Amino acid sequence: VSATGRGLADVLVDGETIVAVLQPGSALLGTDVAASVDRVIDATGKYVIPGGIDAHTHMQLPFGGTSASDTFETGTRAAAWGGTTTIVDFAVQTYGGDVFEGLERWHELAAGNCAIDYGFHQIIGGVDDASLAAMPKLVDEGISSFKLFMAYPGVFYSDDAQVLRAMQVSRETGLLTMMHAENGPAIDVLAAQLVAQGKTDPYYHGIARAWQMEEEATHRAIMLADVTGAPLYVVHVSAKQAVEQLAWARDRGQNVFGETCPQYLYLSLEEQLGAQSDEWGAFEGAKWVCSTPLRSRAEGHQDHMWQALRTNDLQMVSTDHCPFCMKDQKELGLGDFRKIPNGIGSVEHRMNLMYQGVVTGRLTLERWVELTSTTPARMFGMYGRKGVIQPGADADIVVYDPNGHTSIGIDATHHMNMDHSAWEGYEIDGHVDTVISRGKVVIDDGAYLGAKGDGRFIKRGLTQYLT
Ligand code: URP
Ligand code: ZN
Numbered sequence: 001v002s003a004t005g006r007g008l009a010d011v012l013v014d015g016e017t018i019v020a021v022l023q024p025g026s027a028l029l030g031t032d033v034a035a036s037v038d039r040v041i042d043a044t045g046k047y048v049i050p051g052g053i054d055a056h057t058h059m060q061l062p063f064g065g066t067s068a069s070d071t072f073e074t075g076t077r078a079a080a081w082g083g084t085t086t087i088v089d090f091a092v093q094t095y096g097g098d099v100f101e102g103l104e105r106w107h108e109l110a111a112g113n114c115a116i117d118y119g120f121h122q123i124i125g126g127v128d129d130a131s132l133a134a135m136p137k138l139v140d141e142g143i144s145s146f147k148l149f150m151a152y153p154g155v156f157y158s159d160d161a162q163v164l165r166a167m168q169v170s171r172e173t174g175l176l177t178m179m180h181a182e183n184g185p186a187i188d189v190l191a192a193q194l195v196a197q198g199k200t201d202p203y204y205h206g207i208a209r210a211w212q213m214e215e216e217a218t219h220r221a222i223m224l225a226d227v228t229g230a231p232l233y234v235v236h237v238s239a240k241q242a243v244e245q246l247a248w249a250r251d252r253g254q255n256v257f258g259e260t261c262p263q264y265l266y267l268s269l270e271e272q273l274g275a276q277s278d279e280w281g282a283f284e285g286a287k288w289v290c291s292t293p294l295r296s297r298a299e300g301h302q303d304h305m306w307q308a309l310r311t312n313d314l315q316m317v318s319t320d321h322c323p324f325c326m327k328d329q330k331e332l333g334l335g336d337f338r339k340i341p342n343g344i345g346s347v348e349h350r351m352n353l354m355y356q357g358v359v360t361g362r363l364t365l366e367r368w369v370e371l372t373s374t375t376p377a378r379m380f381g382m383y384g385r386k387g388v389i390q391p392g393a394d395a396d397i398v399v400y401d402p403n404g405h406t407s408i409g410i411d412a413t414h415h416m417n418m419d420h421s422a423w424e425g426y427e428i429d430g431h432v433d434t435v436i437s438r439g440k441v442v443i444d445d446g447a448y449l450g451a452k453g454d455g456r457f458i459k460r461g462l463t464q465y466l467t
């Protein structure tokens with residue numbers, strides 16, 4: 001199955017590379033090639049798809065006085081279990097820090113530790129003369145995209161002047177601007193007022209981060225992109241009104257794109273409000289504190305996200321994998337939701353969760369592949385090598401069994417370094433049977449055969465998605 005169609009075929013892999021996609025069965029019989037094949041994987045009745053590409057993860061991200069609980073080792077291993085063979089993580093430059101020191105630090109964290117291939121985007125947390133001068137050199141390092149934050153004042157935040165200046169570099173260099181589009185200063189006032197009223201439970205995180213704050217920032221980012229001519233990619237879109245802004249900008253002919261994440265397709269603010277446990281009481285809801293926040297199901301955001309994936313108002317699905325344990329991490333926000341580290345862990349489950357869109361008739365098989373692999377490859381400058389099964393491509397291949405079953409939960413399928421699962425109890429129609437990462441079988445019928453260090457840094461080219 002590819003993004004453009006499906007058919008019966010044999011896929012021939014030599015070393016790390018796909019060398020042929022052949023008519024089934026007979027083409028090789030009796031040839032020297034057939035005699036030298038040392039392993040045949042029978043995928044009869046199953047789907048053979050290009051390995052998943054999760055273009056938004058945060059292994060070991062420092063946040064709120066702690067760090068995301070998955071290392072590159074544990075996080076990429078969990079990704080492999082779930083049929084993802086490439087991640088693009090975010091190297092971090094903070095205010096006053098050096099862009100290349102931030103990048104070097106991320107290389108140190110990842111090198112020799114990853115089970116699958118990885119690339120980096122660069123977070124620009126402090127737009128100033130020095131970082132603006134450094135940014136064009138990112139292209140030579142294989143970093144072809146950077147993320148700005150209109151949220152989190154005092155941490156990663158850029159004001160409009162900083163956004164404008166960084167977008168001018170984006171326009172000049174072809175670097176893709178990725179935007180966290182929420183009005184951070186306004187949100188922080190609302191959040192402080194809620195806490196002052198004693199509204200400190202995790203649920204109020206989503207009340208403070210109202211959809212208006214996302215719509216407004218998305219519109220502002222679009223206008224700043226228009227005036228500078230920068231290509232814009234809005235991350236973790238959750239509000240239907242933000243999608244409408246993206247659709248409007250695309251209809252105007254702008255190079256504006258958006259991703260959503262499984263949590264915004266499946267989970268809701270109402271469920272977060274209703275979450276209770278003996279151990280945590282209403283603080284149970286902290287498991288689903290992320291930004292942008294979960295949205296109200298009564299308002300119809302989730303259905304709108306699914307629809308936008310059909311209509312291409314949203315182009316792809318990443319996880320924004322940013323896991324924190326409840327113990328010692330999320331619990332930092334007991335009594336004040338503002339101190340709960342933001343993020344959900346999903347890197348292991350994205351392919352399975354998105355396949356449910358096929359099962360329920362919301363997506364075609366081809367669209368599933370496009371949203372989870374082919375478009376991420378094109379969007380972030382890896383297509384040809386990644387995101388497609390064709391001669392010359394890296395042999396990143398998943399054999400997916402549509403008749404298999406996967407139970408998700410902390411005691412079921414769970415390889416992420418967390419003490420809970422945000423997806424506890426989800427039952428998946430489908431199963432990741434075999435995962436091949438650059439020619440090496442890393443998941444084989446329930447066994448992990450990979451090793452840390454198998455994954456290599458992928459130098460990415462400029463986005464291949466612009467008109
Ligand atoms: O809650 C989230 N999304 N945490 C990760 C940081 C970000 O803004 O992507
Ligand atoms: Zn963000």
Ligand code: ZN
Binds near residue numbers: 056058320322
């Ligand atoms: Zn993120």
